[in-house]
Amino acid sequence: MDVEIIIPRALWRSLRNHLSLDTENASAGTDEQLAFLLAGKSIDSQRTKLLAREMIPARHEDLELQSGSAVVPKQDFVLRTLNRCQSEGWQLIEVHSHPFDTSQRTTFSGIDWENDRRKMPALATLSTQPFMHATMVLGKNSADAHYYDATMKEIGAVSRIVIIGMDDEGTGSVLEKLPTTSGIATRPNEGSIRPEHQRQEPILGVDGQKILQNTTVAVIGLGGLGSFVALELAHLGVGRITLIDPDVIEVSNLNRLLAAGASDEGKSKVEFYKDLIERAFPEVNVTPVAASIIEESALSLAKQADLLVSCVDNHGARLVLNHLATRFLLPLIDGGSGIRLSRNRGLAAMGGQVQVVVPGAGCLECRGFIDAQKAAFDLAPPDFQQYEREHGYGTNEPAPSVVFLNGVVASLQVGEVVSLLNPDGLKSLVPTSLYDALSRKLTPVQTRYDELCPTCGKEGVQGVGDLAPIRVPGSSD
Incomplete structure (x- = not known):
């Protein structure tokens, strides 16, 4: 299964700021940081997309352990997030940083893999509805991500992270596709120019x-x-x-x-x-x-x-x-x-x-x-x-x-x-x-984004995906 994570650029910038990965925040320290992303999903015969909608940042008081090589959230912080996923129908993307990694091939540590092999199958059994759980690790210059396939009972690679849109500062590409470290290894040959x-x-x-x-x-x-x-x-x-x-x-x-x-x-x-x-x-x-x-x-x-x-x-x-x-x-x-x-x-x-x-x-x-x-x-x-x-x-x-x-x-x-x-x-x-x-x-x-817009605003339907599919009364299907 081909899996992508799609993140609006403004949310991507907020996430990187929280994880202290941008150069202007380098003084924030070298400890790993953590956040949860609530996401909609889009599933078809070709691929599954996790559509990031909202970030829940883990503050210092939400963490059981935090160091330069590990970050562990408190149980009540995790449960509050899972309860929202359960009651509101969101999927979960867990994100943490490797602030020490400046390479182009950031990937999960042995500790990360051990934790995910233990917790991902357990979380899949807690939900009474179809639930996707992905984890993502961000270094300074690259990222990796994987998800739990509840049907196959195994962890699979997320192929790419797609950053889309504009942020408040109007910087960065409007559409940017970042192959994950695991996705690069599994990416098919793109062919030659005709x-x-x-x-x-x-x-x-x-x-x-x-x-x-x-x-x-x-x-x-x-x-x-x-x-x-x-x-x-x-x-x-x-x-x-x-x-x-x-x-x-x-x-x-x-x-x-x-x-x-x-x-x-x-x-x-x-x-x-x-x-x-x-x-x-x-x-x-x-x-x-x-x-x-x-x-x-x-x-x-x-x-x-x-x-x-x-x-x-x-x-x-x-x-x-x-x-x-x-x-x-x-x-x-x-x-x-x-x-x-x-x-x-x-x-x-x-x-x-x-x-x-x-x-x-x-x-x-x-x-x-x-x-x-x-x-x-x-x-x-x-x-x-x-x-x-x-x-x-x-x-x-x-x-x-x-x-x-x-x-x-x-x-x-x-x-x-x-x-x-x-x-x-x-x-x-x-x-x-x-x-x-x-x-x-x-x-x-030049037009301005209206955060009160009922469609694309903060309380609108951006990123809800299949959670709120489009239904037109009177259509033939």
């Missing part, structure tokens, strides 16, 4: 290209934006692409769907682009999902991705994706384009926006890009939508659209994908970019 991608190597680097080859990106919506995005990702060499869209190709789509013609009318969009990509790039693994993102079949495959690209055209789908990204700590790159006509049918405005949603940067809801009333209409059952239209709400009138505008916005989205995944990529983040096609201007907009 000849058709060699001209990208000076831009992306060898490591950047290999990351693309080993990444799964879900593209939701295969209209004017999504058709561009899917094909550009394939050209770049993304190894696995999940395509999600319930619709078939219609004549009215042909002015903006790349490579589609009149003879393709009636074909499933996802099957059409799967065939197109795999003919041109047989090494790309494409998974077609002919379903709406509000359906369980689509949601379950979308959450398996490493990154979500939203190319949807309504507030309801955008709301679902915003929650999916927030609950499962998945980077979301949302795009939209639009044309507004004046009263005399002249061109009044034309442009689009690209937004990146990661922990600490706010979400589409607190930025004000989702209309709650329109989202409720979009997510309502078809008979209710029909009733509302008959009484003057909503419209089936198609919006104006041109292929070149979609191409610009889609390419901006793909550029954000590359920047997020590249190990030398984003060190800072522009959450929102606005494109004005009439003035040829791209304007970066």
Whole structure:
């Protein structure tokens, strides 16, 4: 089983500060420190993710023993934490430091292994519900982690620790994957760069290209934006692409769907682009999902991705994706384009926006890009939508659209994908970019994280994972 630990960057910084691992805290001493992380989880057929949500730091009064080579928490401190896991449904990540270790291969000591072999099976028997317990050790420059597999009754390696998002200081990569010491030993061969991608190597680097080859990106919506995005990702060499869209190709789509013609009318969009990509790039693994993102079949495959690209055209789908990204700590790159006509049918405005949603940067809801009333209409059952239209709400009138505008916005989205995944990529983040096609201007907009947001705020649903899965009334699944 492939297991990852996902940690929001602000929480990662707080954890390292508590463990006295950052250079500015070196004067805090050389004793080992300890903390517990409460985590949600995300389980699918490919891997299990522990989604860190909250840190419970062990203070001096919570410790039975503390020295430069050992740290032992008091029993009542452990029990209080376990009671929260039991009553609230969290998984547990136990973290301690090796402040003396400055190597690139921090790992568990013999004492650590002896303690884990004793306590991990015992903790697994205490819970009346499925419970995952992982331990993590952090040195100055590296980390290791393992978990207890209750089914196999053995300890297994956590493959990597993923740090995602922004902290209050705006420092560090927005998406950083740290292989654990144990994970490095078990990591499969990432392969070599294919000849058709060699001209990208000076831009992306060898490591950047290999990351693309080993990444799964879900593209939701295969209209004017999504058709561009899917094909550009394939050209770049993304190894696995999940395509999600319930619709078939219609004549009215042909002015903006790349490579589609009149003879393709009636074909499933996802099957059409799967065939197109795999003919041109047989090494790309494409998974077609002919379903709406509000359906369980689509949601379950979308959450398996490493990154979500939203190319949807309504507030309801955008709301679902915003929650999916927030609950499962998945980077979301949302795009939209639009044309507004004046009263005399002249061109009044034309442009689009690209937004990146990661922990600490706010979400589409607190930025004000989702209309709650329109989202409720979009997510309502078809008979209710029909009733509302008959009484003057909503419209089936198609919006104006041109292929070149979609191409610009889609390419901006793909550029954000590359920047997020590249190990030398984003060190800072522009959450929102606005494109004005009439003035040829791209304007970066800094937005603030709202800690009171009911979705991504401190009391919101960030990192809850499968503990609070998304359920949409009226979906077919």
